[in-house]
Amino acid sequence: xxxxxxxxxxxxxxxxxxxxxxxxxxxxxxxxxxxxxxxxxxxxxxxxxxxxxxxxxxxxxxxxxxxxxxxxxxxxxxxxxxxxxxxxxxxxxxxxxxxxxxxxxxxxxxxxxxxxxxxxxxxxxxxxxxxxxxxxxxxxxxxxxxxxxxxxxxxxxxxxxxxxxxxxxxxxxxxxxxxxxxxxxxxxxxxxxxxxxxxxxxxxxxxxxxxxxxxxxxxxxxxxxxxxxxxxxxxxxxxxxxxxxxxxxxxxxxxxxxxxxxxxxxxxxxxxxxxxxxxxxxxxxxxxxxxxxxxxxxxxxxxxxxxxxxxxxxxxxxxxxxxxxxxxxxxxxxxxxxxxxxxxxxxxxxxxxxxxxxxxxxxxxxxxxxxxxxxxxxxxxxxxxxxxxxxxxxxxxxxxxxxxxxxxxxxxxxxxxxxxxxxxxxxxxxxxxxxxxxxxxxxxxxxxxxxxxxxxxxxxxxxxxxxxxxxxxxxxxxxxxxxxxxxxxxxxxxxxxxxxxxxxxxxxxxxxxxxxxxxxxxxxxxxxxxxxxxxxxxxxxxxxxxxxxxxxxxxxxxxxxxxxxxxxxxxxxxxxxxxxxxxxxxxxxxxxxxxxxxxxxxxxxxxxxxxxxxxxxxxxxxxxxxxxxxxxxxxxxxxxxxxxx
Amino acid sequence: xxxxxxxxxxxxxxxxxxxxxxxxxxxxxxxxxxxxxxxxxxxxxxxxxxxxxxxxxxxxxxxxxxxxxxxxxxxxxxxxxxxxxxxxxxxxxxxxxxx
Amino acid sequence: xxxxxxxxxxxxxxxxxxxxxxxxxxxxxxxxxxxxxxxxxxxxxxxxxxxxxxxxxxxxxxxxxxxxxxxxxxxxxxxxxxxxxxxxxxxxxxxxxxxxxxxxxxxxxxxxxxxxxxxxxxxxxxxxxxxxxxxxxxxxxxxxxxxxxxxxxxxxxxxxxxxxxxx
Numbered sequence: 018x019x020x021x022x023x024x025x026x027x028x029x030x031x032x033x034x035x036x037x038x039x040x041x042x043x044x045x046x047x048x049x050x051x052x053x054x055x056x057x058x059x060x061x062x063x064x065x066x067x068x069x070x071x072x073x074x075x076x077x078x079x080x081x082x083x084x085x086x087x088x089x090x091x092x093x094x095x096x097x098x099x100x101x102x103x104x105x106x107x108x109x110x111x112x113x114x115x116x117x118x119x120x121x122x123x124x125x126x127x128x129x130x131x132x133x134x135x136x137x138x139x140x141x142x143x144x145x146x147x148x149x150x151x152x153x154x155x156x157x158x159x160x161x162x163x164x165x166x167x168x169x170x171x172x173x174x175x176x177x178x179x180x181x182x183x184x185x186x187x188x189x190x191x192x193x194x195x196x197x198x199x200x201x202x203x204x205x206x207x208x209x210x211x212x213x214x215x216x217x218x219x220x221x222x223x224x225x226x227x228x229x230x231x232x233x234x235x236x237x238x239x240x241x242x243x244x245x246x247x248x249x250x251x252x253x254x255x256x257x258x259x260x261x262x263x264x265x266x267x268x269x270x271x272x273x274x275x276x277x278x279x280x281x282x283x284x285x286x287x288x289x290x291x292x293x294x295x296x297x298x299x300x301x302x303x304x305x306x307x308x309x310x311x312x313x314x315x316x317x318x319x320x321x322x323x324x325x326x327x328x329x330x331x332x333x334x335x336x337x338x339x340x341x342x343x344x345x346x347x348x349x350x351x352x353x354x355x356x357x358x359x360x361x362x363x364x365x366x367x368x369x370x371x372x373x374x375x376x377x378x379x380x381x382x383x384x385x386x387x388x389x390x391x392x393x394x395x396x397x398x399x400x401x402x403x404x405x406x407x408x409x410x411x412x413x414x415x416x417x418x419x420x421x422x423x424x425x426x427x428x429x430x431x432x433x434x435x436x437x438x439x440x441x442x443x444x445x446x447x448x449x450x451x452x453x454x455x456x457x458x459x460x461x462x463x464x465x466x467x468x469x470x471x472x473x474x475x476x477x478x479x480x481x482x483x484x485x486x487x488x489x490x491x492x493x494x495x496x497x498x499x500x501x502x503x504x505x506x507x508x509x510x511x512x513x514x515x516x517x518x519x520x521x522x523x524x525x526x527x528x529x530x531x532x533x534x535x536x537x538x539x540x541x542x543x544x545x546x547x548x549x550x551x552x553x554x555x556x557x558x559x560x561x562x563x564x565x566x567x568x569x570x571x572x573x574x575x576x577x578x579x580x581x582x583x584x585x586x587x588x589x590x591x592x593x594x595x596x597x598x599x600x601x602x603x604x605x606x607x608x609x610x611x612x613x614x615x616x617x618x619x620x621x622x623x624x625x626x627x628x629x630x631x632x633x634x635x636x637x638x639x640x641x642x643x644x645x646x647x648x649x650x651x652x653x654x655x656x657x658x659x660x661x662x
Numbered sequence: 663x664x665x666x667x668x669x670x671x672x673x674x675x676x677x678x679x680x681x682x683x684x685x686x687x688x689x690x691x692x693x694x695x696x697x698x699x700x701x702x703x704x705x706x707x708x709x710x711x712x713x714x715x716x717x718x719x720x721x722x723x724x725x726x727x728x729x730x731x732x733x734x735x736x737x738x739x740x741x742x743x744x745x746x747x748x749x750x751x752x753x754x755x756x757x758x759x760x761x
Numbered sequence: 762x763x764x765x766x767x768x769x770x771x772x773x774x775x776x777x778x779x780x781x782x783x784x785x786x787x788x789x790x791x792x793x794x795x796x797x798x799x800x801x802x803x804x805x806x807x808x809x810x811x812x813x814x815x816x817x818x819x820x821x822x823x824x825x826x827x828x829x830x831x832x833x834x835x836x837x838x839x840x841x842x843x844x845x846x847x848x849x850x851x852x853x854x855x856x857x858x859x860x861x862x863x864x865x866x867x868x869x870x871x872x873x874x875x876x877x878x879x880x881x882x883x884x885x886x887x888x889x890x891x892x893x894x895x896x897x898x899x900x901x902x903x904x905x906x907x908x909x910x911x912x913x914x915x916x917x918x919x920x921x922x923x924x925x926x927x928x
Contacts, residue, residue, distance in 0.1 A: 640757030642692070646683050650860050657867045661874075664766055666872060668807055671770045673868045675777055675800075677861035682781030684857035687848045688841075690786055690832065694793055697824070698777055701800055704812075712807040717885050717893040721901070723812050724894065727819055728905040732912030734824050738831045739919025745835055752848075 018069030019080045021062050022099050025109060026164035028059040029157045036154035045149055049124040052153030056120045056160050060113035067106050071523075078102060078526035081170055088173070092229055098170035100233065103527040107368055108167035108300055111375045115292045116160045118494035120153070122383050123284040125490040126390065127152050152192060156288070159185035163293050167300055172221050172231040175301075179217070179265070182294045183210055189289060190281040202280035209274040213264015217301075220257030223250070237307040246311050255312035258305055259319060266298030266352050269326045273593045275349055276333075279341040283386030286341060291348045291382050292375040299355045299371055303364050303528060310362070316447065320360020324455035327353025329591055331462030335469065336587045339396045340385050343470055346590075347422060348378055350459060354438050357456055361448040363441035364528040365509075365521040370438055372520075373430040373505050377421035380498035384415035387491055388474060391483040398470065403479035408486055412475050414495040419471045421502040423464040424553045427514075432550075433506035435460065439549050440511070440542050445531050453545070460549050464556020465563075472564040513543045668709035676702030689741050689751045693734070700730050766806050773799035784845040786832045790825060797821045808884035 032055025040048060070080065079102035088095045127149055162181025169175035184207075191203030225231055227250065228239045244251040262268075267275035278290050289295070302309060302319065309316045327350045334346035351374045358367035388404060388411060389396055405412045421431035439460070443453035487495070509520035521530055586592060637648070675698055682695030704723045711719015741751070748755055776796040783789040797820045804813035894902060 642689075642753040642756065643684055643687070646680075646692075647857070647860065650680055650684070650857075650864065654860065654864050654867065657864065657871070661867050661871050664763065664807065667766070667770070668803065669872050670869055671773065671803070673865050673872075674774055675796075677865045678774070678777045678781060680861045680864065681854070681857045684860070685849065685853050686781065688786075688845060690828075690835070691781070691789065694780055694789060694828070697793065697820075698780060698796070701797065701820070704816075705800060705803065708804050708807055708809050708812055711885060712809060715885065717889040718898075720809050720812050720885060720890045721894050721898050723809075724815070724890070725901055725905055727815060728909060731819065731824060732908050734827055735912050735916035736919065738827055739916045741831060742834060743919055751835070 018065050019073075019101065020082070022066055022080070022082045022101055022168070023084055024062050025059050025066065025113065026099075026161050026168060028055045028062070029164065030161035031055060032157040033154050033161060036150055036157065040150040040154065043150065045128070048150045048153055052157055053117070053120045053124060055157055056113060056117045059160070059164070060117045063109050063113045066101065067110055070101060070103075070106055074103075074523075074526065083170070093225070093231075095171050095173045095231060097174060099168040100170035101168065103524045104300075104303060104368065105167050107372060107524065109164060111372055112160065112163050112167065112293050115375050115379050115498070116163075116288060118497055119284050119288045119292070119379060119383065120156060122287075122386070122491050122494040123152065123156065123282075125488050126284055126386055127282065148192075152189075152282070155185055155188050155192070156285075159189070159289060159294070163297070166297055170232060170234075172224065172233060172236065175233070175304075176218065176221060179214065179261070179297065182289070182297060183207065183214065183265075186210075186278070186289050186294055189285040190278045192281055192285065196280075199280040202277040206274040206278045209271055210264045213261045213271055215260075216257045216264075217261025220254050220261065223254050223257065227254075233304060237305065240311060241307050244311055247313055248311070251308065251311040252315055255305075255308050255315040256318075258301060258308065259315055259322075262298030262301045263322065264298075265301075266295050266356070267349050268298070268322050268352065268356055269329065270593070272326060272330065272349050273590065273597065276337075276342050276345045276590060279339070279345050283341065283382055283389060286345070287379045287382035287386070290345065291378040295348060295352060296355065296371050296375070299352065299359065299367055302356075302359045303367060306359075306362075306364055306528060309359075316360060316362070318360070320357050320442075320447065320452055323353045323356030323358075323360055324452055324459075325353075326350065326356065327459040328455055328462070331459050331466065333587045333590050334466040335462065336584045338399055338588075340388065340398050340401070340470065340474065341382075341396055343398070343466060344378070344381055344385060347381075347463065347466065348374075350463065351378065351422070354435060354456065354459070357442055357452060358438040361442055361445040361452065361531075362529075363438065363445055363531055365524045365530065366434070366437045366441050368524060368528070369509055369520050370434040372508070373421065373434040373502070376498055376505055377418045377429075377431055377502040380414060380495065380502050381418040381422065383491070383495055383498065384411050384418060387411045387487045387495070388415070390487070391485050392481045393484070395481050398473045400480045401474045402477040402481075403475070404483060405475040407479075407483045410487060410492050410495060414499040415475065416471060417499040417502055419467040423467045423557055424460055424549070425557075426550045426553070428503060430502055430505035432553075433509060433511065436511060436546050436549060437509065440545055441531060443540075443545060444542075457549055457552050461552045461556040461559075464553045465560050468557045468560035469564045472560060476565060511542065511546070513546060665709045665713035668712075669706055672702045672705035672709065674702075675699070675705065687752050687754055689744065689753050692753060693737055693741070697730065697734070700726055762806060766803065769799045769802045769806070772796075773803065782849075784842045784849070786841070787829070790828055790832065794821050794825055797825070810884070811887035811890055 032051050035051050035055075036043070036048060040051075043051070073080075079100060081098060081100050083096045083098040085097050086094060087097045159182060162178045162185060164178070166175055166178025166182060169178055187203045187207040190206050191200045193199050221231065224236055224240075227243075228236055230236060230239075240251065264271045275290060275295065279286055281290070309319065330346045330349035330353060334343050334350060337343045337346060351370070355367040355370050355374070358364075358370060387408065388401065391404070391408060391411070392401060395401065417429070421429035424432040424435045426432050435456075439453055439456045442448045442456050443450060507517070507519075510517045524530075589595065637644075679695045679697075679699030679702060682698060683692050686692055686695065704726045707719040707722040707726070709719070711717065711722075744756060745751055773796050776792045776799065779792040780789050780796060783792060797816060801813040801816040801821070804810075804816060
């Protein structure tokens with residue numbers, strides 16, 4: 018069954034090619050079947066492969082399938098090769114599974130947004146099939162690239178997938194390209210991630226220069242053998258890889274693109290900017306964990322970046338007005354948790370939070386999409402309210418998602434993953450009370466902002482009249498994801514509650530496990546859990562106190578001068594956009610304007626001389642037959658003369 | 663000696679054909695001139711083949727013959743078309759394809 | 762033999778000059794036939810009897826007949842002679858003649874500058890030509906057949922839509 022591995026990325030790729038090349042003859046129904054079916058088939062095959070992998074697990078911990086040689090030059094041979102181990106099994110299952118559900122949801126969502134008429138002029142049938150096909154083609158390409166990324170056996174192929182998801186993200190953020198802001202958001206996302214990608218590419222060059230190979234396994238083995246812990250080159254390479262991860266995963270200081278990326282359709286936000294692509298950085302760090310272990314300063318930096326990002330994004334999420342921007346900041350914040358876990362060496366905990374986060378954040382985005390649809394594309398939460406009664410499915414699933422996000426104890430998956438991360442943040446050798454405190458404060462913020470959303474949107478007075486109900490294609494993914502958000506916690510129950518570490522046992526073949534330090538300074542796991550739980554519940558309670566419509570407490574605080582200033586500061590994402598505007602964008606603009614003349618003159622001159630040359634050449638094409646014959650004769654004269662003398 | 667002089671004769675014929683091609687404005691005469699040039703080339707091949715006592719020269723002559731047959735049949739078809747369209751055989755009149 | 766060659770060569774050159782200078786299309790064609798026949802004789806003298814026969818049969822026979830048909834179809838009568846006279850001003854001859862003369866000079870220089878050979882010409886029998894044609898040049902024969910087929914189709918296509926294209 019493992020031999021089917023290549024089909025997992027190949028099927029969505031085939032779907033993309035089919036839609037892109039032949040799709041103009043398809044009806045919507047065909048497009049939906051191809052788009053959803055290719056990902057669904059990939060998910061099924063992925064299930065088979067995973068079962069096959071689990072069956073051989075104790076003896077065989079990885080499986081490599083080389084399809085063909087991709088690049089072969091002197092000193093470098095890179096194949097199109099896929100590598101399956103516990104880590105990539107987890108990643109691919111999430112990508113294909115959640116990806117399939119989101120594709121299914123999109124079949125209905127995109128039809129309705131097509132009516133908003135933003136993407137393309139109406140076709141003969143009065144709707145726009147072009148946009149529909151384009152959407153699914155891009156989505157399939159994205160899934161194929163993401164699967165290539167996580168299955169790649171070497172860093173070059175991984176980089177191909179990395180750039181592939183980047184371009185799909187660009188294309189899908191700018192999906193409704195007729196609005197200039199969407200194009201600007203897409204460009205911002207592309208350019209900001211490019212900063213990190215450049216670092217990543219330089220890191221790959223450094224690795225290749227050192228080891229003459231880009232195979233992930235070989236690089237890590239060789240690095241562990243030849244680079245001492247804390248050596249300069251190890252730190253440099255790890256820092257460059259971290260730059261790539263930070264850019265892709267929207268962490269400090271490159272987090273500014275993700276809130277703007279919400280310009281894309283909501284399923285895109287769910288799939289790319291919540292569940293899968295933005296966690297590529299987490300995957301990269303987990304995949305290259307040996308390198309990070311060799312560079313302790315960088316490894317510590319990962320944790321610090323995680324904590325700072327999760328606090329900063331949590332505060333910003335608290336004051337946003339756009340429902341999708343709240344979710345975007347919360348995504349940044351939750352990925353901050355994953356970085357925190359990676360930074361203390363709790364690789365499995367990071368992956369577990371990735372799994373649960375993929376479920377509940379995709380759920381939240383999809384439910385938010387249903388809300389937005391039913392409110393005529395209204396995204397401002399201050400114009401929402403009272404939706405509880407109108408659409409119970411949306412309400413309950415959103416509530417479950419928000420509970421999981423807030424870490425509602427015992428019943429939600431988010432509780433178990435976040436709890437695990439926070440426990441490791443203190444108890445792990447690299448952890449400490451400060452990291453724990455940051456994470457715990459983040460838990461409070463998470464409870465606050467997630468339930469602010471619930472209370473604003475679903476309770477209180479109806480401010481915009483809702484219409485329509487989500488159909489089966491939208492409801493089924495919501496319900497399935499809601500069940501997953503509740504139940505995925507059983508994969509890893511902490512020692513205090515059931516003690517069944519299925520997930521970490523499964524991953525132990527691919528990622529090293531942490532042994533908890535026995536230290537009298539570390540409180541017991543139960544105490545920490547209780548503290549975090551109380552903080553989360555406190556957050557939810559505060560949200561109820563502030564934002565339940567009957568209470569106006571928050572207005573009081575928010576309308577003081579300080580409150581207002583702080584609110585504006587957080588609303589703008591701590592002023593990072595303005596900072597970068599001043600530091601990078603404006604100087605660059607000025608530079609291009611000033612340098613325009615000299616450089617343009619050169620290119621204009623080149624173009625002008627070429628045009629003159631072209632004009633004089635085209636003058637020889639005067640249509641006169643005898644002139645042509647004469648020139649042929651002249652040519653013969655010259656050639657013969659050349660041979661004669 | 664004979665073969666050398668035959669080569670010179672071939673070149674003479676080729677040059678005459680070239681002059682005709684460039685001087686005449688009537689497409690029909692231009693085609694005739696091309697035939698003359700082809701004949702010059704054939705003669706060069708035959709003379710060379712006979713000088714080296716090899717059959718290759720005559721083989722090349724056969725190929726030139728084939729080429730001439732195909733060329734003339736298509737070219738005359740074009741001449742007819744052109745005449746019916748432009749009502750003239752003046753090569754200078756068909757300059758619609760100027761660049 | 763040598764004398765015959767020079768006389769024939771003179772005939773060929775003179776008749777060719779008349780081909781390119783004559784104002785009447787049918788006369789020019791007849792001069793071309795004379796030139797071709799002279800050339801056939803030269804082929805014969807050079808020891809290529811098969812080529813000589815083909816020159817007469819295919820060139821002077823078939824291809825020239827095609828030309829005559831076209832001339833008839835186009836009805837190039839006395840009016841066109843007048844037109845040709847107008848087109849053929851003496852000044853027109855200068856450039857092309859110069860070009861051709863230069864080319865001729867170059868090639869003759871090459872021919873003469875090479876080792877002059879005195880070996881007598883040897884006759885090559887058709888059998889040798891056939892063996893060579895269907896031996897080493899087989900691919901050439903295939904290519905020639907591939908050339909003739911488009912020639913056939915092209916001629917058919919070009920001649921077919923005459924009446925419809927008439928303005």
